[in-house]
Every structure is written in structure tokens, then in C-alpha cells.
Amino acid sequence: MKQIWIRRVGGPEVLEVREADDPVAAPGEVLVEVKAAGVSFADTMARVGKYGDAPPLPCVVGYEVAGKVVADTTSSFKPGERVFGLTRFGGYSSMVSVPPAQLYAMPDDMTYTQAAAIPVNYFTAYLALIRFCNVQPDERVLIHNAGGGVGVAAIQLAKRIGARIYGTASAWKHPRLRELGAHELVDYRTTDWVEELNRLTGGPGMHAVLDPVGGRNLKLDLKVMAPLARLAAYGFSEPVRKGDRPFFPTLRSVMGMPRTHMMTLLGNNWSIGGLNLGHLWTEGSRMRRVGEDILRAWDEGAIRPEIAAEIPFDNAAEAHRMLGERRNLGKVVLLP
Ligand SMILES: NC(=O)c1ccc[n+]([C@@H]2O[C@H](COP(=O)([O-])OP(=O)(O)OC[C@H]3O[C@@H](n4cnc5c(N)ncnc54)[C@H](OP(=O)(O)O)[C@@H]3O)[C@@H](O)[C@H]2O)c1
CATH class of the missing domain: 3.40.50.720 (NAD(P)-binding Rossmann-like Domain)
Incomplete structure (x- = not known):
């Protein structure tokens, strides 16, 4: 799989795409082939060393993904099902393993890019x-x-x-x-x-x-x-x-x-x-209700993420530059 690493504290140029072995679905988790990953302001803060919650550098950040289920050790989703959800870091990857409580089935009329722009x-x-x-x-x-x-x-x-x-x-x-x-x-x-x-x-x-x-x-x-x-x-x-x-x-x-x-x-x-x-990662059913109401708002047509840009993993630096230089209106999404 491909991952975007923050090598050290610095400008967008410290982001680097690396190859790694594909992960397997951890027990109690769902393995997802990522089609789109959201970029958050917190990711840019992690890169400049101003985000206390981030893992120690070097690391792979990314709070949200959308993609296709590859395998599910919990039988909550079917292989091939389209899902989106929160990852607590590691979202800048072409494959992730995530607990099913953090995932939602994508409505048919939602694109992967839109789905990756929803969670955070x-x-x-x-x-x-x-x-x-x-x-x-x-x-x-x-x-x-x-x-x-x-x-x-x-x-x-x-x-x-x-x-x-x-x-x-x-x-x-x-x-x-x-x-x-x-x-x-x-x-x-x-x-x-x-x-x-x-x-x-x-x-x-x-x-x-x-x-x-x-x-x-x-x-x-x-x-x-x-x-x-x-x-x-x-x-x-x-x-x-x-x-x-x-x-x-x-x-x-x-x-x-x-x-x-x-x-x-x-x-x-x-x-x-x-x-x-x-810090709400463990608030299971209370957060689930929030996710379900957000999906109702989608069904009503009340919400549609505004996409500022879709940027390939290989050009991740540009994604961070857009946020830092205030050039984004809405969400920047990375494509593996
Ligand atoms: N607590 C949480 O759980 C949580 C969750 C998500 C986001 N957040 C926070 O919410 C804020 C917005 O996040 P977001 O993902 O919506 O942001 P975003 O899409 O990355 O927004 C970037 C925009 O922020 C504005 N901005 C304000 N101060 C800035 C600065 N010092 N440098 C660069 N841009 C600056 C700029 O717009 P203008 O020039 O138009 O102001 C810029 O275009 C961030 O502080 C983020 O950390 C917190």
C-alpha cells in the first residue's frame, strides 16, 4: 500500500509517499481499500509540530477516509461495500483497518470524495x-x-x-x-x-x-x-x-x-x-446518533460537502499548501 508520511517538523515538502506492506484486518476491525482521504487543518498543525494529539514524528496522519470493504472480521459490512468514517490517524493510506463503530455505509448518490469530506x-x-x-x-x-x-x-x-x-x-x-x-x-x-x-x-x-x-x-x-x-x-x-x-x-x-x-x-x-x-473515539452509540442524523441531512439534500480540490497522494504537499495559504474554500481531499 501507499502512505503519506510526515518525515519531520517542517513545511509541506516534508510529506513523502512511501510503500508499505498491505495491512490485514485486525481482530474486531474492518479492512478498507481507501479511495479518498480527507485533509484537515489538524494535519497541517501536526506537520508544523503544533498539534499535541498527533503521534510522534515521523508518522502518518489522517482522520477520515472513504473506500471499499476488503475484509471484515466482525461481519458488520460485506466485502465490496462502500463505506466512510473516522480513523484516528493513519488515514493518509491506500488501505486502513478500522473498528466498525467508526464506519458508515455510503448512500448510493454519494461519491468517495464527498464521503471523505464528511466525518471530521x-x-x-x-x-x-x-x-x-x-x-x-x-x-x-x-x-x-x-x-x-x-x-x-x-x-x-x-x-x-x-x-x-x-x-x-x-x-x-x-x-x-x-x-x-x-x-x-x-x-x-x-x-x-x-x-x-x-x-x-x-x-x-x-x-x-x-x-x-x-x-x-x-x-x-x-x-x-x-x-x-x-x-x-x-x-x-x-x-x-x-x-x-x-x-x-x-x-x-x-x-x-x-x-x-x-x-x-x-x-x-x-x-x-x-x-x-x-477525544470522542470511545463514545460509541452517542456518536453513532450524530452520524445517523448527518446521513438524514444528506438524504434530505441539506448537506453537500464543498470540495476545494482532489489531489493525488503524490502531490500531497500541494494539499497542505492550499490550507496554509488560505486557498481552499471547503475541503481538500487526497486520492491514493
Ligand atoms: N476540535 C475539533 O474536534 C476540531 C475538528 C475539526 C477542525 N477543528 C479546527 O477547526 C479549524 C478549521 O478546520 P477546517 O478543517 O475547517 O479548516 P480548513 O478547511 O483547513 O480551513 C483553512 C482555512 O482556515 C482559515 N485560517 C484561519 N487561521 C488560519 C491560519 N493561521 N493559517 C491558515 N489558515 C487559517 C483560512 O481561511 P480564511 O482566510 O477564510 O479565514 C484557511 O483557508 C481548525 O482550527 C481546526 O483545527 C477542530
């Missing part, structure tokens, strides 16, 4: 928007990084609920994000987004905020939150900057986070939560 983005967006923030039809939701894979998923799920959608993203992404369902967008790189959103809503008016940026951004979020607002924090992209050494920007970012006291939450009627999909 849609599970994260679903948990943040629906489980944490419990967004209601008459509420305003702010989605930061609205043009990323998770952001697009959150827009589609918020539209399904009927909420009013505000987003921050680089300006060139705005026209497409409006087509997808965002109502108001702010280019946070050139505009004071707090001032602009408070102008648009007539005061701190957000009922829910989805924040993958972290650091000081979380402090600013508090300035746009209305009474009864919920904030879901699920990322830390702020300290990832080209050429940075890992330690100081990360420390600066951690120091910039709000130290919100319980009395502040009580006084403002706010709820603040943190989310890490990678």
Missing part, C-alpha cells in the same frame, strides 16, 4: 452547532472560518435549522458562502469584525458562536454575545503562521484566551464549551 467537518460542526449551542430557528449564529471545511458544514447545518447565519472569512470566499446559505459575512482580515457584527445586529447580538480560531479571538467573541449566548470553542488556528517557531506563538495565543469567571457567565447568561472530536 460534519461531526465537528454538528456537535458545536447542535449539541453544544442547540441553535434554534429564530437565532443568530456566528461561524468563524466560515470558508473552511467545518465552516461550510456549519453553514449547511445552520441553514437546515433555519437560523440567521453570520460568518467571518477571507473576502474572496464571500460570494460562494452566500450561495451556500450565509446571510452576512465579514472579512476579519481587513475589517474590525466585532464592530461590524455589532453594527449589523444592533448590539451584542449573537446567540451562538462557533470558534475554531482560539486565542485572543475568544476574548473578542464575548463582545458580540447576547444574553443566553453559547460559545463553542474547537480550534487553535491563531498561532499557525508561516515560518513561526512553535513555542512562542502558541504561548502568546494561550495567554490571549479569556479567563472567564463563573460570575461573568452567571451575570450574562452565557454558556461556554470546548470540543475535541479526537
